[in-house]
Amino acid sequence: KQWYQRRVAITAGNKPMFSGDLFQSIVCDESTWTVEDEDAHRIVRIFLVKSNKTPQACWKSLFKGSCEADVMTLDEMQKKILQERYQRENPGFDFTGAEVTGSYQDGGPQF
Secondary structure: OOOEEEEEEEEEOOEEEEEEEEEEEEEHHHOEEEEEEEOOEEEEEEEOOEOOOOHHHOOOOOEOOOOOOOHHHHHHHHHHHHHHHHHHHOOOOOOOOOOOOOOOHHHOOOO
């Protein structure tokens, strides 16, 4: 069974760093985090695995209602997700240089 979550909170000691409701749910068992030392600073790297990885479910922001991507950026993200899907479905082909055209609002063409 997989556990899904829609909220994340990070604290250092007793000090809250950030928290919020995620744009969509993540797979908890596949998500992870690390604490790393870099240039005399500590860095927390968080890797969230989305529960829905389709272009239609492209996240507009990390947290609901916060710093949403503009329409052009969202369109580019949806195209990239679609190219990744083409690559998974056609492992013998290289789609890295392929140009995807059209409107990708709501995830592009439905197959």
